[in-house]
Amino acid sequence: MNTTTTSLYRRRKRLNQLVMAACLVATGIGFLFLFAILFTLVSKGVGSISLSIFTERTRMTGGGLGNAIWGTLVMTCVATVIGTIVGVAAGTWLAEYGGKRKMAKVIRFINDVLLSAPSIIVGLFIYAVVVVPMGNFSAWAGVLSLTVIIVPVVIRSTEDMMQLIPNSLREAAAALGAHRWWIIVRVCYSGARAGIMTGILLGFARISGETAPLLFTSLNSNQWNFFQLNNEMANLPMTIYQNMTINSFIPDLVSLAWAGALILTAAILILNIAARYFSRQRS
Amino acid sequence: MTHPDSAARDTAAADGQTEQRSRSRESRPANGEVQPAVDHGASEPQSAGGRPERQGQSGGKPVSFNNEVDHERLSMTVTDLDLWYGDYQALKSLDIEIYSNTVTALIGPSGCGKSTFLRCLNRMNDLIPSARIEGRIEMDGRNVNAREMDVVALRRRVGMVFQNPNPFPKTIFENVAYAPRMHDIVSSRRDQEELVEQALRDAGLWDEVKDKLDQPGTSLSGGQQQRLCIARAIALRPDVILMDEPTSALDPISTAIIEDLMVRLRKDFTIVVVTHNMQQAARVADYTAFFHLGEIIEYNDTATLFETPATTKAEDYITGRYG
Ligand SMILES: Nc1ncnc2c1ncn2[C@@H]1O[C@H](COP(=O)(O)OP(=O)(O)O)[C@@H](O)[C@H]1O
Ligand SMILES: [Mg+2]
Numbered sequence: 184m185n186t187t188t189t190s191l192y193r194r195r196k197r198l199n200q201l202v203m204a205a206c207l208v209a210t211g212i213g214f215l216f217l218f219a220i221l222f223t224l225v226s227k228g229v230g231s232i233s234l235s236i237f238t239e240r241t242r243m244t245g246g247g248l249g250n251a252i253w254g255t256l257v258m259t260c261v262a263t264v265i266g267t268i269v270g271v272a273a274g275t276w277l278a279e280y281g282g283k284r285k286m287a288k289v290i291r292f293i294n295d296v297l298l299s300a301p302s303i304i305v306g307l308f309i310y311a312v313v314v315v316p317m318g319n320f321s322a323w324a325g326v327l328s329l330t331v332i333i334v335p336v337v338i339r340s341t342e343d344m345m346q347l348i349p350n351s352l353r354e355a356a357a358a359l360g361a362h363r364w365w366i367i368v369r370v371c372y373s374g375a376r377a378g379i380m381t382g383i384l385l386g387f388a389r390i391s392g393e394t395a396p397l398l399f400t401s402l403n404s405n406q407w408n409f410f411q412l413n414n415e416m417a418n419l420p421m422t423i424y425q426n427m428t429i430n431s432f433i434p435d436l437v438s439l440a441w442a443g444a445l446i447l448t449a450a451i452l453i454l455n456i457a458a459r460y461f462s463r464q465r466s
Numbered sequence: 467m468t469h470p471d472s473a474a475r476d477t478a479a480a481d482g483q484t485e486q487r488s489r490s491r492e493s494r495p496a497n498g499e500v501q502p503a504v505d506h507g508a509s510e511p512q513s514a515g516g517r518p519e520r521q522g523q524s525g526g527k528p529v530s531f532n533n534e535v536d537h538e539r540l541s542m543t544v545t546d547l548d549l550w551y552g553d554y555q556a557l558k559s560l561d562i563e564i565y566s567n568t569v570t571a572l573i574g575p576s577g578c579g580k581s582t583f584l585r586c587l588n589r590m591n592d593l594i595p596s597a598r599i600e601g602r603i604e605m606d607g608r609n610v611n612a613r614e615m616d617v618v619a620l621r622r623r624v625g626m627v628f629q630n631p632n633p634f635p636k637t638i639f640e641n642v643a644y645a646p647r648m649h650d651i652v653s654s655r656r657d658q659e660e661l662v663e664q665a666l667r668d669a670g671l672w673d674e675v676k677d678k679l680d681q682p683g684t685s686l687s688g689g690q691q692q693r694l695c696i697a698r699a700i701a702l703r704p705d706v707i708l709m710d711e712p713t714s715a716l717d718p719i720s721t722a723i724i725e726d727l728m729v730r731l732r733k734d735f736t737i738v739v740v741t742h743n744m745q746q747a748a749r750v751a752d753y754t755a756f757f758h759l760g761e762i763i764e765y766n767d768t769a770t771l772f773e774t775p776a777t778t779k780a781e782d783y784i785t786g787r788y789g
Contacts (some may be wrong), residue, residue: 351628355628358588358621360619365648
């Protein structure tokens with residue numbers, strides 16, 4: 184009997200080592216790609232990064248990325264603000280009021296579909312219902328399509344985080360005479376804040392790099408456009424795309440594109456790290 | 467034979483309720499004045515002196531006190547209370563009167579509706595969509611169960627302590643100051659500090675936490691957390707405190723502390739406690755109601771109920787033959 188248990192033990196130990204090794208290899212491959220991407224971006228892009236890239240607008244030959252960075256920032260921020268308001272409200276309803284109601288189930292299903300909808304379809308949809316009737320491309324249309332992408336992310340993370348708040352805390356507050364809204368705001372939000380913030384940040388990072396939804400909506404431009412949301416607005420992903428494809432014969436524009444890609448990636452990386460930091464704080 | 471606390475607690479736990487039967491009610495004189503209950507006297511239980519007489523027949527019909535209760539102030543009067551969860555009737559035509567400044571225990575087998583009934587008293591069942599309640603729960607002449615009842619005001623007067631300690635993930639101080647601040651009872655820091663200290667003292671926790679009020683409530687031990695929850699409830703100065711198996715998640719020492727606390731607190735509050743533990747009911751409760759399948763089979767002063775139960779169901783349950 185002793186020998187069988189030892190052999191069983193040995194077998195388990197070997198299996199354990201095997202799986203550990205497989206995990207290590209998988210992690211290694213992941214890191215390899217991440218570093219390869221970062222290495223490519225840095226080696227190709229860092230050369231053309233200078234102050235002027237942030238302050239000058241894109242020109243037919245060279246210039247900077249200032250207008251594109253600004254445009255991306257404006258559209259992403261406006262979409263995030265709208266998406267946060269809508270998404271947190273909807274997520275709260277789902278978690279606190281929806282429960283097992285039919286309505287809530289339908290909304291959850293639609294939300295899951297939206298969550299995985301190809302972003303080009305979203306762009307196409309906004310093109311059909313906003314751009315075509317209005318007769319021109321506009322930053323508002325871009326904002327709308329980015330909002331459609333971020334809302335399901337925020338809804339999902341809000342609902343999930345609210346559901347993590349133990350019911351016993353809601354009951355404790357209710358038994359002390361707390362109103363429903365008080366429980367939601369002071370008990371649930373205060374517990375779920377970090378998680379919801381994380382979701383918003385990740386959504387922000389996601390839409391800041393979206394290209395397809397902007398293709399048919401805000402389009403792109405070479406001009407500075409600070410707050411004219413009714414007009415076309417420059418943005419980083421589109422600029423990268425155009426400089427690398429239709430303008431690829433102009434070396435200055437290609438190196439601008441690499442610089443833009445580096446800036447975008449760095450920003451998204453920082454956002455992800457910030458999101459991590461936020462979710463850490465919760466526990 | 468007397469049983470000064472812990473020793474007796476152990477033997478009682480071991481050999482049933484015989485030790486507990488001698489629980490005397492002499493410490494609660496007929497004029498209604500309540501003394502700190504350190505009474506574990508040896509005398510026979512007395513049902514004289516205006517104490518409500520048992521009325522139960524062994525027919526399984528709901529029983530209530532209808533005797534004169536001149537020396538007792540009524541806290542809550544429940545008449546003909548029914549509750550359904552969907553189609554399932556969990557409470558059947560309950561009648562019970564709860565007396566001020568007493569400890570009333572609700573005992574009975576699991577799933578017989580004790581928690582459900584307790585949660586009717588502060589309308590916590592409102593949170594359960596499938597629950598439908600009919601009947602009257604009178605408190606100060608008003609029907610708690612009425613639609614127009616202000617639930618917030620009700621819950622200020624009827625506090626609750628849950629089975630599992632559930633302090634907020636905030637500091638000890640914040641936990642206690644939470645509700646009074648929410649209801650705008652206190653605002654200045656000084657008033658808050660005073661109130662927090664008083665509540666923690668009443669809950670017998672002050673000495674243990676006075677130097678670490680700014681630490682999270684969840685860092686305390688289970689028994690301390692439960693006393694923190696009691697402090698949180700009494701910080702609102704309610705009339706009634708409902709406790710749903712407040713010690714079933716705690717170790718014996720914490721349990722003993724909270725039992726003593728209950729007995730002490732009835733000076734200022736009316737306490738209704740659900741318990742699985744018959745020795746606990748015998749130790750702390752002035753009155754005990756025996757629940758079975760959603761009905762109150764028997765309700766009487768604790769000594770009478772435990773010594774001479776009127777119904778066979780109650781007797782079987784109390785003697786451990788079933789439950
Ligand atoms: N939220 C609920 N929905 C449906 N049925 C419930 C609910 N809560 C309790 N019940 C049922 O009601 C009965 C009484 O439950 P409960 O009051 O918790 O009993 P006890 O506290 O005496 O153990 C049980 O049969 C239980 O299954
Ligand atoms: Mg229960």
